[in-house]
Amino acid sequence: MVEYGGGIQNGPAGQVSGGSGTAPDLGSSPDLFASVGSLVNDASNWIGSLPFEVLVAGIVIFFVSLLVLKRAI
Numbered sequence: 001m002v003e004y005g006g007g008i009q010n011g012p013a014g015q016v017s018g019g020s021g022t023a024p025d026l027g028s029s030p031d032l033f034a035s036v037g038s039l040v041n042d043a044s045n046w047i048g049s050l051p052f053e054v055l056v057a058g059i060v061i062f063f064v065s066l067l068v069l070k071r072a073i
Helices: 006-010 012-017 036-048 052-072
Strands: none
């Protein structure tokens, strides 16, 4: 574990700095899309918690921006 920094972390330097004594898990592959579900869930909860007037204003602004975009193209 010395090649992953465990030797320094478990040694005197780790004790002085308050290291926990565990080496980081560098063997697992990171899942880059693991938080997409959380992003969708948080966004839907945020939109669901908005007041009715804000939702109506957002829908109106969305469709007006589509009309402006259509005229620009």
